[in-house]
Amino acid sequence: MADNLINGKEIAGKVTEKVKERVDNLKAKGITPGLAVVLVGSDPASQTYVNSKTRTCERLGMYSVMIELEETISEEELLNSVEKLNQDEKIHGILIQLPLPKQINEDRVIAAISPLKDVDGFHPVSVGKMMIGQPTFLSCTPFGVMKLLEYSDVEIEGKHAVVIGRSNIVGKPMGQLLLQKNATVTYCHSKTKNLHNHTKQADILIVATGQPKMIDSSYLKEGVVVIDVGIHRNEDNKLCGDVDFASAKEVASKITPVPGGVGPMTIAMLMENTCLAAENTLDK
């Protein structure tokens, strides 16, 4: 099947085009959406992602600042930086690039971000609101997956969605968002017995296992929609996902590639959230 690809790059382009219109409207009212990206340390992958985030801001006419901090910074110093950004009126969204070094407690740092500026959707207030279906910032990766499904005309209501993975930033919110669209949701994880039995029942399979190329066609029902949230670099320095794409694409009715699937959507949804954070200041 050649035309069963869900093109995340193309869909991210459509999403950011709409964000650009909203940015232009805000600017006409004297507000330039502003994003602060905080990078602690020099992990090359994190550097790539933060650069991509600030570049996308520039492309959309948004204001962005990158705050680069030493790997050895203390938690207190990082919390001070977050507090300054909470107080900065030019900044509507704050993002702390994860993972953080071991000496820093991620939960404490995330909780220090003002919920009004939590454009990553990781703050307990945002997560709680998402759980009860109130408007809030949605975690960018699961939000991006929902957009991919919408733009690809994938029906969700009444379908059996299986999510493999239970992280706070992907797996758990992913299942909730699918549930809100009336899917029947099964969560699987590293301790799930007979994984094949569960995945074989999926109409929509979200794969966030963290294991390169773990899911091949043997896990899939004919016609399933497969969304691969993983991203890894293999021995040849090539990117791959948690799904064995060559094998899975033969069985799936629709499938995301890596690269060019979920990744670009994560950044597009961050732009949408930042724009929303700026729009929210108009209501004040």
Ligand SMILES: Nc1nc2c(c(=O)[nH]1)N[C@@H](CN(C=O)c1ccc(C(=O)N[C@@H](CCC(=O)O)C(=O)O)cc1)CN2
């Ligand atoms: N504060 C956050 N930290 C992290 C998040 C997050 O959403 N917020 N997610 C990931 C990393 N991430 C964004 O930060 C991210 C990962 C991948 C991509 C992406 O576009 N990938 C491309 C390939 C890029 C490459 O060449 O390496 C693709 O899949 O096509 C964007 C964002 C962890 N940390």
